[in-house]
Amino acid sequence: MTERLRTACLGAGVIGASWATLFAAAGHEVRLYDPAEGAEEAVNAYTARAWPTLRELGAATAPEPPHFALSASAEDAVAGADFVQESVPERLELKHDLYRRIEPALAPQAVVASSASGLLVREMQEGWRDPARFVLGHPFNPPHLIPLVELLGNERTDPAALDRAQSFYEGCGKQTIRVQKEVPGHVANRLQAALWREAVSLVTDGVASVEDVDKAIWAGPGLRWAAMGPHMLFALGAGEAGMAEFCRRYAPSFRRWWDTLGAPDLDEATVAALSEGVAGEQGARPPQDLMAERDRLIVAMLKASAPVRGR
Numbered sequence: 364m365t366e367r368l369r370t371a372c373l374g375a376g377v378i379g380a381s382w383a384t385l386f387a388a389a390g391h392e393v394r395l396y397d398p399a400e401g402a403e404e405a406v407n408a409y410t411a412r413a414w415p416t417l418r419e420l421g422a423a424t425a426p427e428p429p430h431f432a433l434s435a436s437a438e439d440a441v442a443g444a445d446f447v448q449e450s451v452p453e454r455l456e457l458k459h460d461l462y463r464r465i466e467p468a469l470a471p472q473a474v475v476a477s478s479a480s481g482l483l484v485r486e487m488q489e490g491w492r493d494p495a496r497f498v499l500g501h502p503f504n505p506p507h508l509i510p511l512v513e514l515l516g517n518e519r520t521d522p523a524a525l526d527r528a529q530s531f532y533e534g535c536g537k538q539t540i541r542v543q544k545e546v547p548g549h550v551a552n553r554l555q556a557a558l559w560r561e562a563v564s565l566v567t568d569g570v571a572s573v574e575d576v577d578k579a580i581w582a583g584p585g586l587r588w589a590a591m592g593p594h595m596l597f598a599l600g601a602g603e604a605g606m607a608e609f610c611r612r613y614a615p616s617f618r619r620w621w622d623t624l625g626a627p628d629l630d631e632a633t634v635a636a637l638s639e640g641v642a643g644e645q646g647a648r649p650p651q652d653l654m655a656e657r658d659r660l661i662v663a664m665l666k667a668s669a670p671v672r673g674r
C-alpha cells in the first residue's frame with residue numbers, strides 16, 4: 364500500500380462524496396467539510412453504497428466502509444492535511460472565499476486540488492495569496508470508479524505540487540493526464556463535446572435516430588476507445604505501417620468528413636427531438652434501472668480489463 368496521508372475533502376456533494384470514499388478506500392485518513400444540512404448522513408450513505416463495488420474491484424482493503432464525522436469548518440478539515448480536494452459548487456466567488464479561508468490554515472506540505480469542470484485555473488488562482496500549491500485535479504463522475512484525472516497548473520504553479528498530486532491520484536488507482544495549456548473544458552470534456560456535436564447533428568439532420576446514434580458508439584468505436592485512444596487505434600488501423608501510412612491512406616476521407624461535420628445548436632426544437640429520441644430508447648425502463656445497468660457495465664469492464672492492463 365502507498366503511504367497513508369491525511370486528506371481533506373471540501374464539499375461532499377456528488378463529486379466530493381465520491382472522492383472521500385475513494386481516498387478512504389485507498390487507506391488515507393479523510394476529513395470532510397460541507398456546510399449543508401444533512402451532508403454527513405448523505406456522504407455516509409453514499410460511501411456505504413459505493414463500498415461493495417470498491418471491494419469487488421479490489422480498490423478497498425477494509426471490509427467495512429468508514430463512518431465520516433464532518434469537521435466543524437473548512438479550516439479545521441485542512442489543518443495538517445497533506446492533500447486537499449476542493450469540490451464545492453462551480454461558482455468562482457464561492458471557491459475564492461474558501462481558498463482565502465483555508466490558505467492560512469494549510470500545512471507547509473499541503474497540495475490543494477480543485478475538481479472544477481468549467482473554471483480556469485488562472486481564474487481560481489485569484490483567490491490565493493500564493494497559488495503555487497494549487498492545481499486542477501479534474502475527475503470524471505463518479506471519481507471512485509472512472510480512472511481519469513486531468514491535472515493542470517500554469518506558470519504560477521509549483522511543478523512539485525503537480526508531481527505530488529499525480530503520485531497521490533495514481534496511488535489511489537487513478538490514471539492521470541497533464542493538460543499543458545488552459546482551454547475551456549480541459550481535454551476529455553472537449554472530446555465529449557466534439558463527439559456529441561456530431562451525434563446531435565446526425566439526429567437533427569435525420570441521418571439516424573437517437574437510439575441508433577447511441578448504439579453506433581457503444582457497440583462500435585466506444586468499445587475500442589475503452590481499450591485504447593483514437594490515435595493509437597488508427598495507427599493500428601494501418602497495421603505494421605503505422606500512423607503516417609494511416610494518414611496517407613485516409614486523409615482524403617477524413618477531409619471530406621471534417622468538411623461536412625454539423626454545427627447544431629441546443630435550441631428548443633433540437634432539445635425536443637433529443638428528448639423524444641431518448642424517451643423512445645429508454646422505453647419503460649426507469650432511469651434508476653438504467654443508472655444501475657450503466658454502473659454494472661462499467662464495473663464489469665473495469666474488472667475484466669484490470670488483469671489485461673496489469674493493474
Ligand SMILES: NC(=O)c1ccc[n+]([C@@H]2O[C@H](COP(=O)([O-])OP(=O)(O)OC[C@H]3O[C@@H](n4cnc5c(N)ncnc54)[C@H](O)[C@@H]3O)[C@@H](O)[C@H]2O)c1
Nearest residue numbers: 373374375376377378397399450451452453478479480504
Ligand atoms: N457533477 C459532475 O459530473 C462533475 C464532474 C467533474 C467535476 N465536477 C466539479 O466538481 C465540483 C463540485 O460539483 P458537484 O457536482 O459535486 O456539486 P454538488 O452541488 O453536488 O456539491 C457541492 C457541495 O459543496 C457544498 N458546499 C457549498 N459551499 C461549501 C463550502 N464553502 N465549503 C465546503 N462545501 C461547500 C455543498 O453543500 C454541496 O454539498 C464543481 O466544481 C464541478 O464543476 C463535477
